[in-house]
Amino acid sequence: MPPVKTISTKDRYKSDEAFNTIYPLSIQALAQKHWTPLNVAFKVANFLAAEDGVTILDIGSGVGKFCLAAAHHTPKAIYYGVEQRESLIIHANTAKENLQLKNASFIHRNFTQLNLRKYDHFYFFNAFYENLGGTDKIDDSIAYSGELYNYYNRYLYKQLQQKPQGTRLCTLCSLENEIPPDFQLISTDADELLKFWIKI
Secondary structure (H helix, E strand, O other): OOOOOOOOHHHHOOOHHHHHOOOOHHHHOOHHHHOOOHHHHHHHHHHHOOOOOOEEEEEOOOOOHHHHHHHHHOOOOEEEEEEOOHHHHHHHHHHHHHHOOOOEEEEEOOHHHOOHHHOOEEEEEOOOHHHOOOOOOOOOOOOOOHHHHHHHHHHHHHHHHOOOOOOEEEEEOOOOOOOOOOEEEEEEEOOOOEEEEEEO
């Protein structure tokens, strides 16, 4: 049997295939539909980490791929991921330890239990979409419903309304129901699936 090839920490950030091997095969299998691609994570980090020391929250952080890639790419920003599935938080924390990152943390909680005033800027890879019928689910460990989809969108909308001018938001594959009208679209990428917003 040939020896297993070890990927250096530096080389993990060169491709999604290399990065994803930090997770078990069952998690890697979900990557294409559910985890943020590295090139997207780096673009989002460049936009959100416009100043040193900012705190950035990933709403529905899954296994932490965005936070970990962004924390490596912009080490002077502080990244938090909130995720309601404990099993995914465990994978995120294991990957964080393996990558030896100090500026990323993960919170096992429903995002509605957080005080969003504590965070400067936000990343949102439509974590609510799973609640719609006929969509791909990560697993069956949580409840799904159209009512939850609407509730989460309304909740985030109201929280973003309370944020100050200059708050930055990046959305990926969002239907934009959670975005108040005072967030101005600055630019788009990835065939307009990735959008960059600033509150005016």
